[in-house]
Amino acid sequence: MFFLSLIEHKLHLPPAGLSLPLHEGMKKFLDGIFLDKVILNLGLCVSIYDIRNIYGGFIRAGEGAPTYTVKFRMVVFRPFT
Numbered sequence: 001m002f003f004l005s006l007i008e009h010k011l012h013l014p015p016a017g018l019s020l021p022l023h024e025g026m027k028k029f030l031d032g033i034f035l036d037k038v039i040l041n042l043g044l045c046v047s048i049y050d051i052r053n054i055y056g057g058f059i060r061a062g063e064g065a066p067t068y069t070v071k072f073r074m075v076v077f078r079p080f081t
Contacts, residue, residue: 001077001078001079002046002075002076002077002078003043003075003076003077003078004049004073004074004075004076005042005043005073005074005076006052006071006072006073007034007071007072007073007074008069008070008071009030009033009069009070009072010056010067010068010069010070011026011029011030011033011067011068011069011070012063012065012066012067013025013026013029013065013066013067013068014029014065015064015065017029018066022054023051023054026051026054026068026070027048027051030048030051030070030072031047031048034048034074035047035048039076042076042078043076043077043078043079044076044077044078045074045075045076046074046075046076046077047074047075048072048073048074048075049072049073049074049075050072050073051070051071051072052071052072052073053069053070053071054068054069054070054071055068055069056068056069
């Protein structure tokens with residue numbers, strides 16, 4: 001069965017993602033991290049459904065990328081519930 005799961009993740013957005021609009025850059029890098037991966041006790045991540053909140057954007061000393069906290073919903077496949 002397919003489920004929507006709400007996930008919160010801290011993402012270091014690389015400089016390559018800053019050339020895109022924020023939501024598109026986030027979705028692109030979140031797809032790379034989560035797509036076709038199995039998360040323990042959650043299931044197989046199929047796709048990013050939508051992005052709920054993006055907050056942060058802090059650049060820490062010594063890092064060249066801003067850190068965002070992203071809340072998003074993901075379509076997850078769980079064969080046995």
